[in-house]
Amino acid sequence: MNESLIQIICGPGRGKTSSAIGRGVMALGTGKSVIMVQFLKGSMDADRMSVIKRLEPEFKVFRFEKSCTWFDKLSPQEKEAACASIRNGINFARKVLVTRECDILILDEILGILDEGIISCQELGALISQARQGSIELILTGTNCPEELRADVDEIAVLETHTRQA
Numbered sequence: 058m059n060e061s062l063i064q065i066i067c068g069p070g071r072g073k074t075s076s077a078i079g080r081g082v083m084a085l086g087t088g089k090s091v092i093m094v095q096f097l098k099g100s101m102d103a104d105r106m107s108v109i110k111r112l113e114p115e116f117k118v119f120r121f122e123k124s125c126t127w128f129d130k131l132s133p134q135e136k137e138a139a140c141a142s143i144r145n146g147i148n149f150a151r152k153v154l155v156t157r158e159c160d161i162l163i164l165d166e167i168l169g170i171l172d173e174g175i176i177s178c179q180e181l182g183a184l185i186s187q188a189r190q191g192s193i194e195l196i197l198t199g200t201n202c203p204e205e206l207r208a209d210v211d212e213i214a215v216l217e218t219h220t221r222q223a
Contacts, residue, residue, distance in 0.1 A: 062194045063185055063210040065202050067168060070216035073198040077163045078109070080196060081116055089160035089194075091116040094150050096143055096166040097128040097173070117159075121146035128173065143175050147184075154187040161194040168199020178205045185209045 064080075066073045074095075081091040093109075095118065109118050121142040124131060128139055147170075153162055164184070170176055181197075185206075188195040202213055 061189045061192050062212070063188060064194070064196045064212045064214070065168070065206070065210050066196065066198045066214045066216065067200060067202040068214075068216040068218075069200060070218045072216050073200075074165050076214065076216065077165060077196045077198050081161055081163055082112070084161050084194075085112065085115050090114075090158075091161045091163065092153055092159040093118045093163040093165055094146050094153075094167075095120045096122070096146060096164070097169045098122070098166060119146070119149060121149070128169075140175055143170055147176060147180075150184060151187065154184065154191055154193060157191045157193060159193065161196065162188065163196040163198070165198050167197050168201055168203075170199075171203065172199065172201055178203055181206065182209055 066076050077093070081093065084091060093116070095106075098120065106118055109116055122128075122139050123142060124135060124139055128136065131139055150162065150164055153159060167176075167181065171178065171181055182205075185195060186209075197210075202215075207213065
């Protein structure tokens with residue numbers, strides 16, 4: 058049985074999603090399967106993410122939000138609808154963990170939905186616990202890593218913003 062590994066990729070820098078995807082692609086080389094659930098990105102960047110479709114069925118990407126804009130740009134009514142879709146994504150992730158549908162589950166921007174107050178640290182902690190019970194590797198991304206989660210994870214990678222010097 059595999060031992061679970063819980064990783065957080067966070068920070069103000071760019072590349073968190075790319076890093077998570079890279080870790081997932083590397084795992085494919087060892088025969089592992091990957092599911093990625095993306096949050097707060099709506100249907101944006103669907104063209105860029107279509108390249109991942111070529112890796113199916115070993116690497117699958119799911120988005121539950123239907124808006125074609127970022128969450129923070131939505132009206133209050135649109136945010137309410139997006140929150141319902143995000144909840145569907147959380148429930149899907151929970152199902153994936155319970156059924157052990159993959160070896161690695163990437164929850165992209167889940168720390169962002171924590172920042173938005175859509176889920177609580179306790180709810181995210183329960184997902185982490187479920188991953189541990191199922192021996193599933195879990196990769197969480199987002200800008201901020203709450204102090205409360207640090208003890209529950211095995212690895213935290215912080216990506217910083219660097220500017221080029223001319």
